[in-house]
Amino acid sequence: MEGIFMQGFIAFMEKHFLPVAAKIGNQRHLVAIRDAFAYTMPLMILGAFAVLINNLPIPGWANLMNSIFSEKIKGTYIWTMFGGNIWNGTFAILGIMIAFLVAYNLGKSYDVNPVASGIVSLGGFFAVGGAAGMDASGLFIALIVAIISVEMFRRLSGNKHLVIKMPDGVPPAVAASFAALLPAMITISVVALVTTFFNAAHVENVVTAFYAAVQKPFMGMANSYPTALLLAFITPFLWFFGLHGANMIEPFMQTINAPAITANLAAMKAGKDIPYIVNKPLFDSFVNMGGTGVTISLIIAIFLVGRKNKAYMTVTSLATAPGIFNINEPLMFGLPIVLNPILFVPFILAPMVCITVAYVATAVGFMPACTVMAPWVTPPIIGGIIATASWQGGVIAALNIVLATLIYLPFVYMGTVMEQKREASQA
Incomplete structure (x- = not known):
C-alpha cells in the first residue's frame, strides 16, 4: 500500500511540480545571480579567513601578536593591516x-x-x-x-x-x-x-x-529556525526529483549569506555577540556533509548494513572518495537517490534533523556562530571546525553524522532485504 502511494506521489509531482520547478531553475535572472555569486566565492572565503586570522578565538592570541609586532599606524597594530587590506579587496x-x-x-x-x-x-x-x-x-x-x-x-x-x-x-x-x-x-x-x-x-x-x-x-x-528548516527541506526535495536543489536556491541563500557573514565578522572584530546563526557555512559544514542529504551518512549506513546489496556496494565504493569532499552525484544518479522511494524519507529527514541540531547548538551557546566560509569541498567535521573556528563545531558535525546515519540505517537495510528477495526470485 505504501509503495502504491509513493508511486502515485512521484507521478503527481512529475506531472505538476517538475515542469514549474524546471522553469524556475532555468530562469535567466536567477541563473545570472547564482553564477555571479559563484565568481565571488573565492574572494569571500579569502576575506573570511583574513578576518579570522586577525581575531583567532585563542586566549592570548591578540596580546601575543601585539607584543611581537608592537608598531602602530594611526592607532592600528600593523600586523592586523594585512587582514584589513584583504577585507578591503573582498567583502x-x-x-x-x-x-x-x-x-x-x-x-x-x-x-x-x-x-x-x-x-x-x-x-x-x-x-x-x-x-x-x-x-x-x-x-x-x-x-x-x-x-x-x-x-x-x-x-x-x-x-x-x-x-x-x-x-x-x-x-x-x-x-x-x-x-x-x-x-x-x-x-x-x-x-x-x-x-x-x-x-x-x-x-x-x-x-x-x-x-x-x-x-x-x-x-x-x-535568520529564524523555521526558515533554516525550510531551506534544509527544499534542497533535497528538489534533488529527489532530479533538479539541482542547491543551484536553484543559491540566489536566495546568497542574499541571506553575504550580509550575514559580513555582519558576523564585523561583530567578531568588535568583540560583540555574533548576530546571525543562519548562513551558508551553517548548511555547508553541518548539513551538506558528503553532499545534499547528508549523504556521507548514507555511505556509512551502506557499509554497515548494506554490504549484501551488490548494487549499493558497487556504487558506494566508487562514491566514497568524492563523498568525502561533498560531491555526491555518483550516489544521486548511481544508486540512485533520485526518484528512489525507499530513500525519499531519510534523504529529506536527515538534513532537517541536522539543521535543527546545529541551530540549537548555536542558539544555546554550545558552539559559536559560523563566521568562516570554508570551501564547500572541505571534508566533514573539518568543515565544522573551520566554519565556527572552534572544536565544538567539529563535535556537532560528528554528532550530525551519527544521527543522520541512524536515520538512514533502517531504510538501507530495507532496500538490501528487498534486493535480496528480488535476486532470490530471479534465481
Missing part, C-alpha cells in the same frame, strides 16, 4: 562585484554585449548611491539595479536609431563602445532621474534607506 567591494557580474551574466544570456551591460549596471549602482553600499549592505540594490539596467539597456540597444555604427576597419572594442554609447547614457540617466525623485522625497541615500527598511529586517526573518 568591502561585494556590492560592486555583484552589480557588475549579475549584469554581465544577464547581458550574456540575452546575447547583448556583456561587458557593456556590466559597466552600465555599475554606473547605475553608483547613480543610486552605491558609494554608501559597496559592501554587502548594498547587495539587494545591486541586484535590482543590475536586472533593471540590463533590461533597459538591451531594449535600447535593439533600437537601430540609437546605435552608432562605425565604418569597417575600426577596432572591434571601439565599435562596440560607440554602439553602446546612447543606450548606456539613457539607461544611467533614467536611473539617476529616479534617484533624484527619491532625493526630492527626502530619501538622502537610496541604498542606506533600503538597507534599513527592507534588507536588514529581511535578514532578521531569514
Whole structure:
C-alpha cells in the first residue's frame, strides 16, 4: 500500500511540480545571480579567513601578536593591516562585484554585449548611491539595479536609431563602445532621474534607506529556525526529483549569506555577540556533509548494513572518495537517490534533523556562530571546525553524522532485504 502511494506521489509531482520547478531553475535572472555569486566565492572565503586570522578565538592570541609586532599606524597594530587590506579587496567591494557580474551574466544570456551591460549596471549602482553600499549592505540594490539596467539597456540597444555604427576597419572594442554609447547614457540617466525623485522625497541615500527598511529586517526573518528548516527541506526535495536543489536556491541563500557573514565578522572584530546563526557555512559544514542529504551518512549506513546489496556496494565504493569532499552525484544518479522511494524519507529527514541540531547548538551557546566560509569541498567535521573556528563545531558535525546515519540505517537495510528477495526470485 505504501509503495502504491509513493508511486502515485512521484507521478503527481512529475506531472505538476517538475515542469514549474524546471522553469524556475532555468530562469535567466536567477541563473545570472547564482553564477555571479559563484565568481565571488573565492574572494569571500579569502576575506573570511583574513578576518579570522586577525581575531583567532585563542586566549592570548591578540596580546601575543601585539607584543611581537608592537608598531602602530594611526592607532592600528600593523600586523592586523594585512587582514584589513584583504577585507578591503573582498567583502568591502561585494556590492560592486555583484552589480557588475549579475549584469554581465544577464547581458550574456540575452546575447547583448556583456561587458557593456556590466559597466552600465555599475554606473547605475553608483547613480543610486552605491558609494554608501559597496559592501554587502548594498547587495539587494545591486541586484535590482543590475536586472533593471540590463533590461533597459538591451531594449535600447535593439533600437537601430540609437546605435552608432562605425565604418569597417575600426577596432572591434571601439565599435562596440560607440554602439553602446546612447543606450548606456539613457539607461544611467533614467536611473539617476529616479534617484533624484527619491532625493526630492527626502530619501538622502537610496541604498542606506533600503538597507534599513527592507534588507536588514529581511535578514532578521531569514535568520529564524523555521526558515533554516525550510531551506534544509527544499534542497533535497528538489534533488529527489532530479533538479539541482542547491543551484536553484543559491540566489536566495546568497542574499541571506553575504550580509550575514559580513555582519558576523564585523561583530567578531568588535568583540560583540555574533548576530546571525543562519548562513551558508551553517548548511555547508553541518548539513551538506558528503553532499545534499547528508549523504556521507548514507555511505556509512551502506557499509554497515548494506554490504549484501551488490548494487549499493558497487556504487558506494566508487562514491566514497568524492563523498568525502561533498560531491555526491555518483550516489544521486548511481544508486540512485533520485526518484528512489525507499530513500525519499531519510534523504529529506536527515538534513532537517541536522539543521535543527546545529541551530540549537548555536542558539544555546554550545558552539559559536559560523563566521568562516570554508570551501564547500572541505571534508566533514573539518568543515565544522573551520566554519565556527572552534572544536565544538567539529563535535556537532560528528554528532550530525551519527544521527543522520541512524536515520538512514533502517531504510538501507530495507532496500538490501528487498534486493535480496528480488535476486532470490530471479534465481
